[in-house]
Amino acid sequence: MPAELMANPVNSLALESSVLSLWQEFLSNYFDGSSHAVGAEAAVDFPLATLAFQQSAVGQPLEGVTGAGVALTVVQSEPTRRRWKTWETVDGAVQERVYQPLAWNVWVRATGKNARALGKLAADRLTGLLNNAGATRPLAQKGLHHVSAQPPRIVQDNDYSLRLVSVQGTARYAVRSQAVAGH
Amino acid sequence: MLSLTSNIEAVQHRLARRTDQVELAVRSALSANLWKGLLRHEAERTLYAIAQVGEQAFVARFVAGVMVVPETAGLGWLASLSQPWPKGGPVWPVQPTLPGTVGAKFDPIAVDERAGGFSRLLGDVYEWVNEEKRWVPERDGAKNYLSVMHKADEFTYLLIAPVLTEKQVQARDALLPHIMEFTNRRHQQQRAGLPPERIELWLRSVVAAWVELVRRNLPAIVQDRYERLRKEL
Numbered sequence: 001m002p003a004e005l006m007a008n009p010v011n012s013l014a015l016e017s018s019v020l021s022l023w024q025e026f027l028s029n030y031f032d033g034s035s036h037a038v039g040a041e042a043a044v045d046f047p048l049a050t051l052a053f054q055q056s057a058v059g060q061p062l063e064g065v066t067g068a069g070v071a072l073t074v075v076q077s078e079p080t081r082r083r084w085k086t087w088e089t090v091d092g093a094v095q096e097r098v099y100q101p102l103a104w105n106v107w108v109r110a111t112g113k114n115a116r117a118l119g120k121l122a123a124d125r126l127t128g129l130l131n132n133a134g135a136t137r138p139l140a141q142k143g144l145h146h147v148s149a150q151p152p153r154i155v156q157d158n159d160y161s162l163r164l165v166s167v168q169g170t171a172r173y174a175v176r177s178q179a180v181a182g183h
Numbered sequence: 184m185l186s187l188t189s190n191i192e193a194v195q196h197r198l199a200r201r202t203d204q205v206e207l208a209v210r211s212a213l214s215a216n217l218w219k220g221l222l223r224h225e226a227e228r229t230l231y232a233i234a235q236v237g238e239q240a241f242v243a244r245f246v247a248g249v250m251v252v253p254e255t256a257g258l259g260w261l262a263s264l265s266q267p268w269p270k271g272g273p274v275w276p277v278q279p280t281l282p283g284t285v286g287a288k289f290d291p292i293a294v295d296e297r298a299g300g301f302s303r304l305l306g307d308v309y310e311w312v313n314e315e316k317r318w319v320p321e322r323d324g325a326k327n328y329l330s331v332m333h334k335a336d337e338f339t340y341l342l343i344a345p346v347l348t349e350k351q352v353q354a355r356d357a358l359l360p361h362i363m364e365f366t367n368r369r370h371q372q373q374r375a376g377l378p379p380e381r382i383e384l385w386l387r388s389v390v391a392a393w394v395e396l397v398r399r400n401l402p403a404i405v406q407d408r409y410e411r412l413r414k415e416l
Contacts, residue, residue: 055231075232078221078396081403103399105392107233150395155387162233162384166395 002039002138003029010143010173012098016076019102019171020053022142023074027051030129031072031122038125039134047122069112070122077103077166085175096175103168108152110161119161123152126165145170208409212401221400222393223250229392230385236314237369241377249389304342309335311365338362 007025011018030036033048049070083100106126110119129135130149139147147169155162226249230242312335318326323334341347341355342362377385 052232054228073232075228077225077228077392078400082407105229105232105395107229107388109233150398153391153395155391156384160384162388164388164391164395166399168399 002135005029005138005142007142010171012173012175015100015171015173019144020074020076022139022144023104024051024053026136026139027072027074027126030125031070038129039132041128041132044125045121046125047118049122069110069114070118071107071109072122072126073107073109075105075107077105079103090174093176096177098171098173098175100171100173101168102171103166106149106165106167108161108163108165111159113159115159115161116157119157119163120152123163123165127152130165130167139169143172145172204409204412208405208412211408211412212404217404219250221396225392225396226250226389229388233385233388237365238377238381239314240369245377245382245385249386305335305339307366308339308342308362310369311335311362312338315361315365 005022005025007021008018010022027049028051030046031049031051032046035043035045037043047070049072052071052073054075079101081101083098085099086097087094088097089095108119108123108126110116110122112118127149130147136144136147139145147167149168150166152163152165155164157163223246226246227242230245231239234242309332313331316334320326324330338358341351341358344351347355
């Protein structure tokens with residue numbers, strides 16, 4: 001069973017930061033240079049990776065924890081569809097339940113002698129991980145549902161390897177616009 | 184008396200209208216204005232994400248250039264990007280005096296003249312703190328605009344204050360070579376232009392991001408426009 005996440009659930013007042021915090025914790029649980037089971041699959045090795053988000057620059061050569069030659073940069077992209085809403089009653093209070101489709105581009109970079117192998121491994125692991133509903137269950141428990149990834153797209157594959165993994169999902173969160181029943 | 188009527192004309196009319204609606208929806212979903220904005224934002228996000236330290240200064244110009252591609256498919260802008268960078272220049276610090284290294288006294292006024300003002304100096308220090316300084320959350324707190332600016336302010340004070348304690352002088356002497364190295368490297372890079380291999384990588388990355396953007400969004404936009412048209416008609 002994948003470990004539950006400690007980060008706060010998706011929050012209507014901090015949509016971007018709460019979602020990125022979930023990604024940060026989820027990805028760092030796997031890309032730590034150890035073996036991890038993915039869903040019901042047997043444990044496989046994950047490379048150690050430096051994680052970056054949105055516009056934070058990754059040093060060159062890739063820096064971070066000793067031995068890391070891989071960096072994953074998660075960038076939020078255009079949402080594919082408009083959000084939709086439903087109403088629900090929780091403990092007598094009516095609230096809006098919002099479903100917000102989201103998309104991210106994950107840039108997988110690797111440098112050094114093993115860049116090609118390392119970049120390929122990291123992108124493959126990432127895609128497999130995000131397409132495993134069992135593995136992404138902790139994200140769903142925090143409001144990030146239907147996560148899926150496209151096969152990696154190779155941008156460059158030499159001693160500086162760059163791959164793009166396109167990811168989609170739906171953020172589900174409450175908007176407490178009314179404290180009492182009736183809408 | 185039995186009479187036979189047919190509604191085939193009404194059915195055909197409705198079908199024709201439906202076909203028109205689909206065509207309109209597709210045409211509306213392919214609107215140049217809509218996609219120009221989406222493509223521009225995606226290019227910016229992509230380049231800021233993959234830019235290495237010191238390369239961010241090229242992003243705006245590159246995006247302006249790369250936007251020519253969807254409009255005219257012209258690639259002449261590639262040549263212009265490898266030309267020397269026109270902006271910037273040898274500003275702060277050309278060769279500040281370092282106590283203990285050249286035997287001269289640190290001269291804040293000289294720094295001010297070379298920098299073209301404290302605000303420029305503060306800007307350079309801000310960029311160094313933001314992009315290169317090792318940020319330890321336990322020691323430095325959460326990294327955001329305010330906390331980075333606070334540090335930059337603190338370090339800039341160390342660089343320009345005429346009277347410092349012994350401890351502050353030590354801190355300044357430790358910081359200055361790093362800030363100088365960073366700033367000179369950045370200015371040299373800006374003058375030299377973006378290397379051709381980075382231009383190629385940036386172009387490929389932007390195109391890859393665009394392909395994903397269109398793949399993800401086009402069906403949804405067509406559907407959205409179609410539903411809107413159906414409501415309107």
